[in-house]
Amino acid sequence: MNHAASGKLRSVVLGLGSYLPKRIVSNADLEKSLETTDAWIVQRTGIRQRHVAAVDEPTSRLGLYAAKAALADAGLEASDLDLVIVATSTPDFTFPSVATQIQAGLGMTNGAAFDVQAVCSGFVFALAIADKFLASGSHRRALVIGAETFSRLLDWTDRSTCVLFGDGAAAVVLDARHGEGIARDRGVLTSHLRSDGRHREKLYVDGGPSTTRTTGHLRMAGREVFRHAVGMVTDVVTQAFEATGTSAADLDWFVPHQANRRIIDASAEKLGIAPSKVIVTIDFHANTSAASIPLALAVARDDGRIKPGDLVMIEAMGGGFTWASALIRW
Numbered sequence: 001m002n003h004a005a006s007g008k009l010r011s012v013v014l015g016l017g018s019y020l021p022k023r024i025v026s027n028a029d030l031e032k033s034l035e036t037t038d039a040w041i042v043q044r045t046g047i048r049q050r051h052v053a054a055v056d057e058p059t060s061r062l063g064l065y066a067a068k069a070a071l072a073d074a075g076l077e078a079s080d081l082d083l084v085i086v087a088t089s090t091p092d093f094t095f096p097s098v099a100t101q102i103q104a105g106l107g108m109t110n111g112a113a114f115d116v117q118a119v120c121s122g123f124v125f126a127l128a129i130a131d132k133f134l135a136s137g138s139h140r141r142a143l144v145i146g147a148e149t150f151s152r153l154l155d156w157t158d159r160s161t162c163v164l165f166g167d168g169a170a171a172v173v174l175d176a177r178h179g180e181g182i183a184r185d186r187g188v189l190t191s192h193l194r195s196d197g198r199h200r201e202k203l204y205v206d207g208g209p210s211t212t213r214t215t216g217h218l219r220m221a222g223r224e225v226f227r228h229a230v231g232m233v234t235d236v237v238t239q240a241f242e243a244t245g246t247s248a249a250d251l252d253w254f255v256p257h258q259a260n261r262r263i264i265d266a267s268a269e270k271l272g273i274a275p276s277k278v279i280v281t282i283d284f285h286a287n288t289s290a291a292s293i294p295l296a297l298a299v300a301r302d303d304g305r306i307k308p309g310d311l312v313m314i315e316a317m318g319g320g321f322t323w324a325s326a327l328i329r330w
């Protein structure tokens, strides 16, 4: 088929699935081992609880459950896919990738599978990469997964970081379909990816295979990250509006990365997005890094808020720094 004659290939969301580990750790649970309080955590972050993966649940396991749920939701088999991209900063092993392990778990032997590492912005980066593969015509159907076990990276004696994160995974199935090249098309309408490596010291892990030969622990200058977050995410969201000729008023849903309730609220306010359009899951998921956006999409789709045809803005900011947005017609 002649793509030019039929507009543009769009990556349409066909399925969505998620998985959260069974074990829930509440703020009250953390009060027992840390000098912290439920009141401090709720007031400063909005977090009330987080899910924590069992010892025998590595990232690939969480991702596989989410992938199977997304495929079932799409009514497809693994053999219908030709691309698997996993966004994660907490791989089971340095290599092989989590994506190839999930590919094997699905019984899929065709296509290509690889990981993307952009920390909390990872899902938006992975979605953008998959969209570009599909839009080029080189691949037809992609599984994009955000999967993390940040509990394994935390220093559980550091109250300034360990209360903030949780584990989980969620996935979308994207199908290449012809659109007209307009904002009314279904699918990923635009994506905007940014990074600036000068900010490394503000959010990083102090170990790795090529330096300490250990996994290391997450370290963060929280106030410094906070200071940059709102400006960065509102910049890329504004770029997405400009690229598509849309505005905050056109949005049905704003699904931000879930790092801090105050960052979410300040970003929505600066962008002129009504609070009723903002999807917030940080209270019961905490920050699940690359899994946070697809987990929030799954909650809002499953409870009937996100419906086919809705205009959905996703955005994230994280270690690197990296930051990104994508606008999706559901």
Ligand code: UT7
Residues within 6 Å of the ligand: 035, 036, 037, 040, 041, 044, 045, 120, 159, 160, 161, 163, 221, 222, 223, 224, 225, 226, 229, 258, 259, 260, 263, 287, 289, 317, 318, 319
């Ligand atoms: O996903 C990647 C992106 N990450 C983020 O976006 C995170 C961005 N940063 C944040 O969300 C916030 O900066 C935090 C939630 C991490 C911290 O909130 P804050 O309002 O910036 O607090 P702070 O770091 O300025 O700390 C205030 C006080 C300090 O005590 P002093 O120095 O004022 O006496 C901390 O020691 O709160 C203390 N503190 C705590 N107290 C009770 C820090 N952590 C805790 C805690 N419980 N868990």
